[in-house]
Amino acid sequence: MGFFDRISEGLSRSRDKFKESMNVLLDRGPDLDEEFWEGLEETLILSDVGGAAASDIVENLRDQATRKALPDAYAVLDLLNDEIAGAFTEPGADIFGGDEAVVLFVGINGTGKTTTVGKLAKAETDAGRAVILGSADTFRAAAIEQLEVWARRAGVEMVTRERGADPASVCYDTLERAEATGAELVLIDTAGRLHTSADLMRELEKVVNVVRKRSKLPVYTVLVIDATTGQNGLQQAREFNRALDLDALIVTKLDGTAKGGIALAVSHELGLPIVKIGVGEGIDDLRDFDAREFASALVGTFDERFDADEDGLRGENAKEAAVTAGERRRDVLEGAPACAAEAEKAVEGSAGETVEDATVEALAEIEDGEAPVVDAQGDAEEAFADAAEEAAAEPDNADLLEAALGRRTHDTLVLETEEDTSAGLEAAELTELDRNAEAVAEAAEEGVFDDVPFTDDELAELAMAAADENAEGEPEPEPEPAPEPEKKSFWKRLFE
Ligand SMILES: Nc1nc2c(ncn2[C@@H]2O[C@H](COP(=O)(O)OP(=O)(O)OP(=O)(O)O)[C@@H](O)[C@H]2O)c(=O)[nH]1
Numbered sequence: 001m002g003f004f005d006r007i008s009e010g011l012s013r014s015r016d017k018f019k020e021s022m023n024v025l026l027d028r029g030p031d032l033d034e035e036f037w038e039g040l041e042e043t044l045i046l047s048d049v050g051g052a053a054a055s056d057i058v059e060n061l062r063d064q065a066t067r068k069a070l071p072d073a074y075a076v077l078d079l080l081n082d083e084i085a086g087a088f089t090e091p092g093a094d095i096f097g098g099d100e101a102v103v104l105f106v107g108i109n110g111t112g113k114t115t116t117v118g119k120l121a122k123a124e125t126d127a128g129r130a131v132i133l134g135s136a137d138t139f140r141a142a143a144i145e146q147l148e149v150w151a152r153r154a155g156v157e158m159v160t161r162e163r164g165a166d167p168a169s170v171c172y173d174t175l176e177r178a179e180a181t182g183a184e185l186v187l188i189d190t191a192g193r194l195h196t197s198a199d200l201m202r203e204l205e206k207v208v209n210v211v212r213k214r215s216k217l218p219v220y221t222v223l224v225i226d227a228t229t230g231q232n233g234l235q236q237a238r239e240f241n242r243a244l245d246l247d248a249l250i251v252t253k254l255d256g257t258a259k260g261g262i263a264l265a266v267s268h269e270l271g272l273p274i275v276k277i278g279v280g281e282g283i284d285d286l287r288d289f290d291a292r293e294f295a296s297a298l299v300g301t302f303d304e305r306f307d308a309d310e311d312g313l314r315g316e317n318a319k320e321a322a323v324t325a326g327e328r329r330r331d332v333l334e335g336a337p338a339c340a341a342e343a344e345k346a347v348e349g350s351a352g353e354t355v356e357d358a359t360v361e362a363l364a365e366i367e368d369g370e371a372p373v374v375d376a377q378g379d380a381e382e383a384f385a386d387a388a389e390e391a392a393a394e395p396d397n398a399d400l401l402e403a404a405l406g407r408r409t410h411d412t413l414v415l416e417t418e419e420d421t422s423a424g425l426e427a428a429e430l431t432e433l434d435r436n437a438e439a440v441a442e443a444a445e446e447g448v449f450d451d452v453p454f455t456d457d458e459l460a461e462l463a464m465a466a467a468d469e470n471a472e473g474e475p476e477p478e479p480e481p482a483p484e485p486e487k488k489s490f491w492k493r494l495f496e
Helices: 003-010 014-027 036-048 053-066 072-085 115-128 143-154 169-180 200-212 232-244 262-270 291-299 313-347 355-367 377-391 398-404 412-421 427-445 457-471 484-496
Strands: 100-105 131-136 156-160 187-188 219-226 248-252 272-280 286-288
Touching: 003 014, 003 036, 003 291, 014 291, 053 072, 053 262, 053 291, 072 262, 072 291, 100 115, 100 200, 115 143, 115 187, 115 248, 115 272, 115 286, 131 143, 131 169, 143 156, 156 169, 169 187, 187 200, 200 219, 200 232, 200 291, 219 232, 219 262, 232 262, 248 262, 355 398, 377 484, 398 427
Parallel strands: 100 187, 100 219, 131 156, 131 187, 219 248, 248 272
Antiparallel strands: 272 286
């Protein structure tokens, strides 16, 4: 199983937790308002990525949203994985990249230090490097035996002393033996200790200092954290870093934890790179760290968030629909002033024409694709025509009529009224439409629709409806009078 599949399987619980909170956040709609940004930060914090990382990620996304004029939450979420990946500290020295090195493994009890040293001994020996192990965990007799088993499996030498011996002297012996045998990679296991125990932390400081002084090879101190401990891992890391000036992190037990975000919290806050991750107890369950793949496994890829849909809105189609919705909204918004400008141009260049005629002509040009206005305007007009049909089908429903008519400019209304006549509507319905048309015409004359024909929310709603229709390849079902439940079910379908 490749890195991504393995880490993706391991982090499925973390991912489910993230999606659940995201679903709740997006139920309220795609607007990029203060509530969205606060909700996103909260969602990240709930995923254990830590306050500092969550706040930096959201700040960067906000910046990008402004700079790139991102239309909605979809467009922002498309950038989320990159931001998460970028929040991990970049790797510094390549500790396990082939150069000679001495690596000390430290951490609290039971995080997986001995197991990690064993796994590394095997992997590095298989890669052709001369490895030697030092068991400075003289506190726990079983740890020495445990490492001996790993050493035998990897076929490497291990140096130790009896239980209770001074761990610093074991390190000293190991370095001497490494020099004598020409070992390229020296891996030293230390006893687990609580970061809150001052005595034990002082002892560890002494061990690390002895190694740093005595070694002729570069020395790296690596903290091993157990991902299942969640936020406590951050506190541990702070204390170990304060005492030992750490070089890197290894995060273990990423198989099956819902708290995988802790890896980002520690790496980001302490500026430490993650050099390996543990995804199981087996000898091959130690992997190189890849920030992008980790981010995708932690919060799900953008496409994957749509996969659970029951109505066939899946993967690329869903992504396309979402992106199209966002793009349409922006295009319509940008298209509106262009449409007005086009109308004005038509008026100027056509002496004797009425404003209405010129505008109708300009709109027709736009719809024919002759005028340089985005297609989205046409799509929006189509959606408005549908709304008119709905209203005409229920002439007694004043709300529907108002909703449909209120979204139209005077000019499109003129066209639609003509169409309605040819569609054979009842006289009473036409009278109702005419009455409303007059009201809209008056409003148009007063310039109510001149600059912004449609409100932001209406455009978003229409763009979403158009995308929904596109993605499903069939017309929208009969629209509900109240748009809210429809919108909610759309979000639910996308993220459940
Ligand atoms: N699921 C899982 N278990 C792991 C992983 N790494 C280590 N373990 C298990 O965690 C337990 C503790 O591992 P050890 O290697 O003994 O931990 P330690 O840090 O050396 O423990 P102390 O010496 O007491 O500090 C063992 O049962 C390991 O098999 C991992 O990546 N995933």
